Amino acid sequence: MNVLFCVGKSYFPIYPSIVRRLEALGAHVTCLMYDQARDKQNIVRAIGGAAVYITAVAPADREVIDAAPGLKYILKTGTGLDNVDIEYATEKGILVSNAPGENAMSVAELAIGLMVAISRQIPQLDRQTKEGTWFHSNGFELNGKTLGIIGFGTIGQKIAKIAGAFGMHRIAYGAYRDDDAAARLNTRFVTLDQVLSDSDYLMISTALRKTNYHLIDAEALKKMKPSAFLINISRGALTDEQALFQALRKKAIGGAALDVFEQEPPEEPLPCLDNLITTPHIGGTTEESVERVAQVTIDNIRRFMHGEPLNHLANGNELKKAHHI
Incomplete structure (x- = not known):
């Protein structure tokens, strides 16, 4: 064969x-x-x-x-x-x-790592410290913040479980509803508008379909808190990257952490922004x-x-x- x-x-x-x-x-x-x-x-x-x-x-x-x-x-x-x-x-x-499910824990752990990294500016401070700049920066705690999860399948549920250990409030949105898992993980299902407006951290962990291409577009970004962080560990095409980069340049949201991109590797250099951290699609590996x-x-x-x-x-x-x- x-x-x-x-x-x-x-x-x-x-x-x-x-x-x-x-x-x-x-x-x-x-x-x-x-x-x-x-x-x-x-x-x-x-x-x-x-x-x-x-x-x-x-x-x-x-x-x-x-x-x-x-x-x-x-x-x-x-x-x-x-x-x-x-x-x-x-x-x-x-x-x-x-x-x-075989790589779900790997993706979930990276998702949490990206949340911590963007909250405390770890990549930026690492670079500055190695360059000889001793600069203190106040970051944000995860404890007490609201994590919105778009896509509550195996990966989304594992993210919710780990986030619970940080004392985060958890809400979720998605076509697939596992109410038993949500109850077990103290997670509440909400509408798309609610998950956009109420989240301090918005996690994209849903599968890419024709119906959710560029789900996070310019209009969706406008509904997010100015302090909110967007994390995408699913598929790049779920986010309108140009709209996101424009929002980050204007500081319309707090920041973003991306492990995935619409074109991989990206066809053009990614913007060098202090409120953006990136990894080369390593979530499941x-x-x-x-x-x-x-x-x-x-x-x-x-x-x-x-x-x-x-x-x-x-x-x-x-x-x-x-x-x-």
Whole structure:
């Protein structure tokens, strides 16, 4: 069985081990590294004979799928499936799975770290201190502040749990409502306008969909407190970056911390603003989470090869409906 593995940057340290484990199952693995896979035509050329396609952020769109007439299974090494055309894969009878929850703690811990970092200006003060400037700056405590969470799934719930240890009030907004989890985590569901206006820290942790593209736009930013901080650890396209940068320049909000961007890496240099801190989409990538995702991926390929039920199948019901199984 031929497998095309588009290796995301976080898998560079362990991808040889993943390949060895797949080969031990009897798979023949072709690897495209991150920089190679950024050119979609390299994927199109490499995927022709593949039955299985493993991707982190590389596209699995109509063009890629059509280039692989024997493709049967797409695995996403992560949670978000915005780079996979699930509808077209389903139409073609192709299974799609991901690894939800396996990197949730990694993302949640970074989210809290970014809140602390932007509150206390840690990156800026670190740089200044190393440059010989001994400058004291009053920051803000998390204790007693209101954390608004847009997206209350696995990651949002873990963020809420950790935030509780800081003594934060928690409110949430999202299409998915887990009222039992909200009650357990002392979190209250509110409207979008309320989460924008009432939050001292606004955390974006929802999946990207066509319906929430640029959810945080210029109008949404105007509804936030002038002292509020925005943290995005989900997908860059949920925020209108140019509107956000303009708000930060005007100090219309307190600051922002971004781990994700609409184009990755960003096509233009990011603005050097004291109220903006950034990281290169590292939320879900720790040594522990990468290994967990790798294990789910390998186990699902083993299951696929032996005709066993797959874990975290993203389009199982849709496939049954589409093909009257």
